[in-house]
Amino acid sequence: MIAERKDDHVRFAAEQQRRPGGHNQFDEVSFVHHALAGTDRADVSPVTRFGGIEWQVPLYVNAMTGGSERTGAINRDLAIAARETGVAIATGSMSAYFADESVADTFSVMRRENPDGFVMANINANASVDKARRAVDLLRADALQIHLNVIQETVMPEGDRSFAAWGPQIEKIVAGVDVPVIVKEVGFGLSRETVTLLRDMGVRVADVAGRGGTDFARIENDRRKHGDYAYLDGWGQSAPACLLDAQGAGIPVLASGGVRNPLDVVRALALGAAAVGVSGGFLRTVLDGGVSALVRQITDWLDHVRALMTALGARTPAELTRCDVLVHGDLRAFCADRGIDTRRLATRSSSYDTTHETVEGIR
Ligand code: FNR
Numbered sequence: 001m002i003a004e005r006k007d008d009h010v011r012f013a014a015e016q017q018r019r020p021g022g023h024n025q026f027d028e029v030s031f032v033h034h035a036l037a038g039t040d041r042a043d044v045s046p047v048t049r050f051g052g053i054e055w056q057v058p059l060y061v062n063a064m065t066g067g068s069e070r071t072g073a074i075n076r077d078l079a080i081a082a083r084e085t086g087v088a089i090a091t092g093s094m095s096a097y098f099a100d101e102s103v104a105d106t107f108s109v110m111r112r113e114n115p116d117g118f119v120m121a122n123i124n125a126n127a128s129v130d131k132a133r134r135a136v137d138l139l140r141a142d143a144l145q146i147h148l149n150v151i152q153e154t155v156m157p158e159g160d161r162s163f164a165a166w167g168p169q170i171e172k173i174v175a176g177v178d179v180p181v182i183v184k185e186v187g188f189g190l191s192r193e194t195v196t197l198l199r200d201m202g203v204r205v206a207d208v209a210g211r212g213g214t215d216f217a218r219i220e221n222d223r224r225k226h227g228d229y230a231y232l233d234g235w236g237q238s239a240p241a242c243l244l245d246a247q248g249a250g251i252p253v254l255a256s257g258g259v260r261n262p263l264d265v266v267r268a269l270a271l272g273a274a275a276v277g278v279s280g281g282f283l284r285t286v287l288d289g290g291v292s293a294l295v296r297q298i299t300d301w302l303d304h305v306r307a308l309m310t311a312l313g314a315r316t317p318a319e320l321t322r323c324d325v326l327v328h329g330d331l332r333a334f335c336a337d338r339g340i341d342t343r344r345l346a347t348r349s350s351s352y353d354t355t356h357e358t359v360e361g362i363r
Pocket residue numbers: 009010013062063064065091092093094122145146147184185186187209210212213214256257258259277278279280281283
């Protein structure tokens with residue numbers, strides 16, 4: 001049953017990616033162009049540091065799959081691409097492994113193919129501390145992701161219907177494992193209030209996983225025989241909205257959900273993300289073109305991210321938060337309602353004093 005669900009998720013997510021891509025809220029973020037702002041490429045370093053973690057590049061392959069023969073093969077390919085490009089990577093939810101240990105290899109293949117990389121295990125917020133430790137041990141994981149997926153569970157025919165225990169359980173897991181815990185959504189976003197709660201629970205990092213890319217309400221709806229939830233289309237906040245909303249929430253924030261190209265990566269970094277994750281887009285590449293296509297795509301993206309940082313005059317990912325950013329459309333309305341000052345974002349480079357190295361940025 002779980003194996004079948006994992007195969008369904010891959011099939012429906014890939015179908016979503018193959019539909020003609022359109023607008024999402026990353027398009028409502030643009031940079032003010034300053035023609036003399038550029039720096040030298042040799043002075044640009046993509047290294048990012050957050051919550052005691054250091055990655056050589058601010059890009060990662062976010063959680064997707066494992067638990068069936070087919071998804072094990074996908075995990076192997078994703079892991080090889082991560083190893084070849086140096087990006088961090090996460091497995092999909094390991095609940096299939098807790099239900100049946102014979103599928104362990106469909107997850108542990110990620111560590112076997114990528115022995116020295118940064119690998120994240122992934123569990124749900126109901127998992128016991130013992131399961132959390134088993135997940136970390138199986139992968140020799142460098143961090144543990146816990147996913148929050150209320151809307152997905154709600155639409156999933158066989159999904160959970162009890163969510164009240166999630167918060168207390170996250171606190172127990174944080175206290176019970178010895179790797180950093182990253183809490184993520186699965187495509188509906190994390191609000192400022194949620195990120196603040198996570199901080200208070202001792203969670204090290206939040207991954208907003210916003211709306212605008214893979215849509216799990218639609219995927220689960222496509223798996224339903226009756227009781228259509230199609231009206232939930234559009235639920236949740238986009239990654240740019242979440243990043244703006246979570247400014248100053250007190251823990252580092254990662255961005256994912258709807259990231260389509262290197263400009264989206266740079267936009268997310270400029271809005272305060274410490275690194276940027278991609279799932280559906282990389283899945284499509286690996287399914288359609290194999291490992292070599294994904295290695296090429298990630299390599300090209302990293303090259304372009306560095307090129308854009310050079311043009312924008314940002315020597316580090318953190319320095320992108322000094323760039324002047326314009327917010328348009330619905331995202332601007334969201335900012336107004338949530339009390340987020342978009343004028344300050346549009347003029348913040350002038351409040352950066354190069355003599356005293358003070359930043360009025362949003363980090
Ligand atoms: C996911 N995602 C996901 N997340 C998670 O925490 N545990 C999981 O098991 C899965 N499973 C999964 C399967 C497939 C096929 C996809 C495409 C995605 C969600 C993923 O990590 C991410 O949050 C969302 O997909 C949004 O990012 P993209 O796809 O818009 O880049």
